[in-house]
């Protein structure tokens with residue numbers, strides 16, 4: 001093999017390695033997906049990394065066992081908290097729940113309850 005052939009081979013190997021590692025990361029991380037929704041929709045009231053800025057409820061203290069309350073409050077709103085039913089889909093609520101669970105260290109966070 002000449003020098004150029006080796007160079008091409010090295011490039012192909014490097015590219016396939018990159019593709020393989022992208023695939024390993026493949027099952028999308030629900031907590032990371034939820035974080036993006038949180039930053040976009042919730043953070044301005046609920047604070048960076050759930051640490052309340054004094055406007056919204058401190059989501060670090062939300063009860064782990066009460067996903068039904070979470071869904072109800074977020075979808076229908078509560079006092080100064082707007083309703084999200086027209087904006088967010090149930091799957092997106094699951095992602096938010098996974099994100100909140102991951103920040104709070106809940107064991108079954110990623111598994112929808």
Ligand code: HEC
Pocket residue numbers: 038041042043044045046055056057062069070073074078079080081082084088096
């Ligand atoms: C405009 C400000 C605002 C935004 C944006 C906002 N919230 Fe809230 N949120 C509040 C306030 C204020 C409360 C406290 C409501 C109360 O109990 O009086 C609250 C309460 C909550 C609660 C607790 C409800 C309960 O059952 O006690 C949850 C859960 C929550 N918010 C989740 C979210 C999520 C998830 C998002 C993003 C999709 C979000 N909030 C966006 C203001 C906001």
